[in-house]
Amino acid sequence: AQSVTQLGSHVSVSEGALVLLRCNYSSSVPPYLFWYVQYPNQGLQLLLKYTSAATLVKGINGFEAEFKKSETSFHLTKPSAHMSDAAEYFCAVSDRGTGNQFYFGTGTSLTVIP
Amino acid sequence: DGGITQSPKYLFRKEGQNVTLSCEQNLNHDAMYWYRQDPGQGLRLIYYSQIVNDFQKGDIAEGYSVSREKKESFPLTVTSAQKNPTAFYLCASSITAGTNEKLFFGSGTQLSVL
Numbered sequence: 001a002q003s004v005t006q007l008g009s010h011v012s013v014s015e016g017a018l019v020l021l022r023c024n025y026s027s028s029v030p031p032y033l034f035w036y037v038q039y040p041n042q043g044l045q046l047l048l049k050y051t052s053a054a055t056l057v058k059g060i061n062g063f064e065a066e067f068k069k070s071e072t073s074f075h076l077t078k079p080s081a082h083m084s085d086a087a088e089y090f091c092a093v094s095d096r097g098t099g100n101q102f103y104f105g106t107g108t109s110l111t112v113i114p
Numbered sequence: 115d116g117g118i119t120q121s122p123k124y125l126f127r128k129e130g131q132n133v134t135l136s137c138e139q140n141l142n143h144d145a146m147y148w149y150r151q152d153p154g155q156g157l158r159l160i161y162y163s164q165i166v167n168d169f170q171k172g173d174i175a176e177g178y179s180v181s182r183e184k185k186e187s188f189p190l191t192v193t194s195a196q197k198n199p200t201a202f203y204l205c206a207s208s209i210t211a212g213t214n215e216k217l218f219f220g221s222g223t224q225l226s227v228l
Binding site: 009032034036041042043044045046049051090094095101102104105106107 | 118120147149154155156157158159162172204206213214216217219220221222224
């Protein structure tokens with residue numbers, strides 16, 4: 001089964017600073033990769049996804065992520081943090097083959113300090 | 115507006131009681147999912163349905179049951195066999211059951227035990 005690891009359950013950055021949220025996956029075959037954001041007491045919404053083609057994926061709200069096969073990573077970045085970015089972020093993976101499972105990481109809570 | 119509606123937002127269960135969480139979507143999506151979210155554990159799949167009148171167990175199906183009699187509805191019953199039901203429950207859907215699909219989430223139901 002797939003697994004995904006998010007290093008750092010809590011990340012704090014100053015407003016205007018770089019945001020870096022880490023995600024590593026376990027599969028030897030590159031999976032589909034996703035980043036979702038969750039605001040308090042709400043469901044998740046998709047930030048971006050990698051399915052093939054370009055390894056640098058741009059998403060909503062200025063976020064982007066780079067797929068690195070050699071490092072089995074899909075880290076999420078944003079050049080300049082905004083107060084509205086404070087939320088929980090989840091990395092998810094799914095297999096390219098059969099099965100219908102999406103495997104979610106344990107999440108990273110982002111705090112933005114004014 | 116199209117979307118996923120979960121109700122109720124908050125639900126309390128007494129010992130030995132079965133409770134049902136509602137999930138309705140008007141997105142005309144084929145696939146629907148139920149996830150359980152516990153603090154620090156990310157999302158875990160309870161059940162999913164690829165098509166009407168069909169559903170499959172996820173990783174933590176014990177103590178839960180579902181039905182998919184209509185395309186737009188995927189209710190989850192938390193039975194008395196589920197000994198630790200307190201959690202945030204999220205319903206999701208996708209256009210098809212493909213694993214490269216974006217998941218659309220409802221706003222969740224918080225279930226607590228009295």
